[in-house]
Amino acid sequence: xxxxxxxxxILDDSPVLSLVLQAQLEAEGLTVRxxxxxxxxxxxxxGAAVAxxxxxxWQCNGFRVAxxxxxxxxxxxxxxxxxxxxxxxxxxxxxxxxxxxTRPVTLRQLRQALQTLGVRVAA
Amino acid sequence: xxxxxKHPKTGITQQGRSAYSPQRALQRCMRQLVxxxxxxxxxxxxxxxxxxxVLVVRLARLQTFLSADRTSSGVGAPxxxxxxxxxANAPLVSDPLVELLRWQIRLELVxxxxxxxxxxxxxxxxxxxxxxxxxxxxxxxxxxxWTPAHFITSGLARHWRQAHVxxxxxxxxxxxxxxxxLEADCLRLHLNAxxxxxxxxxxxxxxxxxxxxxxxxxPLEPDPGVAAALLDAELLFAAELSRYRQLLTxxxxxxxxxxxxxxxxxxxxxxxxAWVSEACRPGPLALAWRCAYQLCSEFxxxxxxxxxxxxxxxxxxxxxxxxxxxxxxPDSASQAAWLYQTQLxxxxxxxxxxxxxxxxxxxxxxxxxxxxxxxxxPLLLSDSFATLVEVSRDWFAARASHTADLTxxxxxxxxxxxxxxxxxxxxxxxLCTLLLNVYGLVxxxxxxxxxxxxxxxxxxxxxxxxxxxxxxxxxxxxAVIDALQQWIAGAAASRPELTIAAPTPAEVAAxxxxxxxLVYVRTLTLVAEKPVRLxxxxxxxxxxxxxxxxxxxxxxxxxxxxxxxxxSAAYSRRAAHKPLVHTVSIHLRxxxxxxxxxxxEDNEGPLxxxxxxxxxxxxxxxxxxxxxxxxxxxxGRWFSFTLAEVxx
Numbered sequence: 001x002x003x004x005x006x007x008x009x010i011l012d013d014s015p016v017l018s019l020v021l022q023a024q025l026e027a028e029g030l031t032v033r034x035x036x037x038x039x040x041x042x043x044x045x046x047g048a049a050v051a052x053x054x055x056x057x058w059q060c061n062g063f064r065v066a067x068x069x070x071x072x073x074x075x076x077x078x079x080x081x082x083x084x085x086x087x088x089x090x091x092x093x094x095x096x097x098x099x100x101x102t103r104p105v106t107l108r109q110l111r112q113a114l115q116t117l118g119v120r121v122a123a
Numbered sequence: 124x125x126x127x128x129k130h131p132k133t134g135i136t137q138q139g140r141s142a143y144s145p146q147r148a149l150q151r152c153m154r155q156l157v158x159x160x161x162x163x164x165x166x167x168x169x170x171x172x173x174x175x176x177v178l179v180v181r182l183a184r185l186q187t188f189l190s191a192d193r194t195s196s197g198v199g200a201p202x203x204x205x206x207x208x209x210x211a212n213a214p215l216v217s218d219p220l221v222e223l224l225r226w227q228i229r230l231e232l233v234x235x236x237x238x239x240x241x242x243x244x245x246x247x248x249x250x251x252x253x254x255x256x257x258x259x260x261x262x263x264x265x266x267x268x269w270t271p272a273h274f275i276t277s278g279l280a281r282h283w284r285q286a287h288v289x290x291x292x293x294x295x296x297x298x299x300x301x302x303x304x305l306e307a308d309c310l311r312l313h314l315n316a317x318x319x320x321x322x323x324x325x326x327x328x329x330x331x332x333x334x335x336x337x338x339x340x341x342p343l344e345p346d347p348g349v350a351a352a353l354l355d356a357e358l359l360f361a362a363e364l365s366r367y368r369q370l371l372t373x374x375x376x377x378x379x380x381x382x383x384x385x386x387x388x389x390x391x392x393x394x395x396x397a398w399v400s401e402a403c404r405p406g407p408l409a410l411a412w413r414c415a416y417q418l419c420s421e422f423x424x425x426x427x428x429x430x431x432x433x434x435x436x437x438x439x440x441x442x443x444x445x446x447x448x449x450x451x452x453p454d455s456a457s458q459a460a461w462l463y464q465t466q467l468x469x470x471x472x473x474x475x476x477x478x479x480x481x482x483x484x485x486x487x488x489x490x491x492x493x494x495x496x497x498x499x500x501p502l503l504l505s506d507s508f509a510t511l512v513e514v515s516r517d518w519f520a521a522r523a524s525h526t527a528d529l530t531x532x533x534x535x536x537x538x539x540x541x542x543x544x545x546x547x548x549x550x551x552x553x554l555c556t557l558l559l560n561v562y563g564l565v566x567x568x569x570x571x572x573x574x575x576x577x578x579x580x581x582x583x584x585x586x587x588x589x590x591x592x593x594x595x596x597x598x599x600x601x602a603v604i605d606a607l608q609q610w611i612a613g614a615a616a617s618r619p620e621l622t623i624a625a626p627t628p629a630e631v632a633a634x635x636x637x638x639x640x641l642v643y644v645r646t647l648t649l650v651a652e653k654p655v656r657l658x659x660x661x662x663x664x665x666x667x668x669x670x671x672x673x674x675x676x677x678x679x680x681x682x683x684x685x686x687x688x689x690x691s692a693a694y695s696r697r698a699a700h701k702p703l704v705h706t707v708s709i710h711l712r713x714x715x716x717x718x719x720x721x722x723x724e725d726n727e728g729p730l731x732x733x734x735x736x737x738x739x740x741x742x743x744x745x746x747x748x749x750x751x752x753x754x755x756x757x758x759g760r761w762f763s764f765t766l767a768e769v770x771x
Contacts, residue, residue: 014398014399015363016402016403017395017398020402055593056391056593061593063589063592082397091588093654103398
């Protein structure tokens with residue numbers, strides 16, 4: 001059976017945070033796939049509706065990932081930052097992120113981000 | 124045509140088995156979930172059945188059906204034991220999709236539980252269900268054999284889980300705690316190797332009966348801790364915590380009087396601990412980890428070692444977190460975390476709050492460095508390097524000969540070099556210095572730009588900027604540094620008679636106007652939160668400084684209109700396939716005593732309305748000619764006017 005492409009991708013090297021976000025997005029009606037590495041994300045970004053990327057990653061950082069995904073023009077990137085610094089917003093947008101969310105991410109914030117990006121969720 | 128294989132014992136074909144597959148059962152669950160939502164929406168306007176209450180009841184029932192009791196059949200059950208989904212028997216949770224579905228339902232419950240109106244309605248609707256569960260538990264306990272196997276087979280495990288879920292909607296925290304405590308006691312009595320004493324079992328039954336009879340108190344404020352109780356992530360949390368503990372322990376294992384050097388790995392561990400704790404155990408502990416992260420970040424940023432007290436505090440916080448909720452009563456854990464947080468605040472570097480870093484923000488305008496606060500660092504990074512960020516992507520390929528862009532690039536490089544030196548990011552400063560040397564040699568010696576080398580160097584520079592913005596250790600590419608150094612050495616050796624060319628009058632005029640507008644544009648950029656690249660060029664007529672200032676004042680209202688226009692928002696630019704950085708170009712030309720000024724921007728927003736045009740016209744100097752506004756599809760908007768024989 002042909003499988004449909006995931007609607008949302010998550011890159012977060014914390015299993016707990018990744019799972020929480022995945023559940024939140026699924027509650028919003030999205031199909032979600034969590035990826036483990038930047039390369040995996042870049043590979044699957046084309047065709048995805050949106051990619052959620054954690055800013056603080058062990059091997060790289062979310063700015064770089066957002067820049068590369070934006071360079072490919074594959075899908076909009078939502079950066080998630082827990083530092084609360086102003087740099088994250090400014091530099092994140094400059095890096096190509098469509099939205100920068102600050103932890104803790106609420107369902108309302110997620111909904112607004114998805115609406116901003118025009119991501120249509122399943123009924 | 125081959126016949127489907129039959130099972131040797133049951134005689135059921137593979138096709139027959141597929142009808143009872145976990146996927147089918149999961150689909151059934153999903154159908155129920157959808158039906159629950161549909162029926163809840165249908166009841167939206169009905170007074171008797173308000174949406175949250177109905178949804179909560181249905182979700183709670185579905186949740187109990189999906190509870191993790193492996194003894195019951197359900198999803199994944201063998202064919203002969205398939206039952207209705209409405210029964211209380213639970214499915215296996217070996218399928219990760221089932222687990223995810225449970226998560227989804229629990230999160231929906233969390234959301235509903237944290238809404239005060241929904242909480243009261245849900246509590247009213249769920250109260251009979253909970254009392255029913257507790258009565259069942261009382262009967263099962265009374266008839267229990269007090270063995271681990273009986274705990275499973277009698278359905279005690281399943282009913283406790285259902286009671287646990289229903290108790291989450293108890294308005295009274297005491298009731299929730301009582302039920303959780305009773306569940307733990309019941310499990311402990313069943314796990315004992317020998318039969319428990321009669322007094323213990325009687326005590327449990329008595330408490331259970333009291334819990335059933337206990338009236339529910341009116342709803343209180345929604346408890347954020349419900350989220351932690353709902354999230355079934357303890358196993359994941361424990362695994363992740365163990366990993367971070369392994370990383371953190373050797374870092375903190377130094378002598379008590381030694382100072383701990385904050386490193387990037389330490390910061391990352393603290394960051395992860397803060398947010399993983401927030402997700403699984405929100406409250407004082409998570410707050411204390413966040414505080415620890417902030418504190419260590421400040422020390423790291425200022426290149427200062429952590430005092431021994433902070434090290435001790437981190438160790439104690441790690442011990443509290445690792446001990447888990449079972450060993451620490453909530454109150455004592457909270458108190459410990461708050462105490463630790465207070466200690467952390469005492470350790471906060473006093474001079475960090477108003478620390479001043481000499482960053483040469485105004486390096487281009489005047490070489491005297493201004494003293495700015497820590498807040499300037501984010502501003503410096505986010506507002507000053509539009510050209511630098513874009514240059515590695517497409518600038519070299521398309522516009523390598525554009526000398527005006529090279530001017531702004533060099534300005535940004537020089538600013539970045541000074542800023543990096545001020546915040547002691549030496550690798551970034553070194554790379555900027557090398558690039559400035561390369562561009563200097565190219566400009567002064569007239570040799571061709573080493574495109575490949577510069578492209579790789581700028582890619583590396585942007586990578587370093589990303590690392591600096593994320594407060595990570597910058598790690599330059601050694602191969603790029605070596606190549607730049609070799610190129611500089613070769614170019615310098617081949618032309619020892621190198622002379623420095625004086626800037627042309629046009630370059631001087633353009634630079635003066637750029638400087639006059641830079642602060643204003645930066646302010647607008649901050650307000651609009653849009654990256655903007657300002658570009659100025661002038662013809663070879665000499666423009667006196669006072670004329671340049673007059674032009675700058677005349678341009679400010681136009682710049683304000685252009686930059687604060689909603690059409691330049693990131694999403695509209697992305698939709699129009701434009702670069703994210705908004706480019707505004709200003710061209711100056713002087714002909715027969717008349718200065719012709721054009722402002723060109725790459726947005727395709729609407730032209731100003733007649734009223735806006737009149738207002739813009741009024742804001743121009745008296746000597747200015749009519750303001751022309753044009754829209755060039757595919758290119759952007761152009762605004763032009765003239766200044767007649769300005770006074771010099």
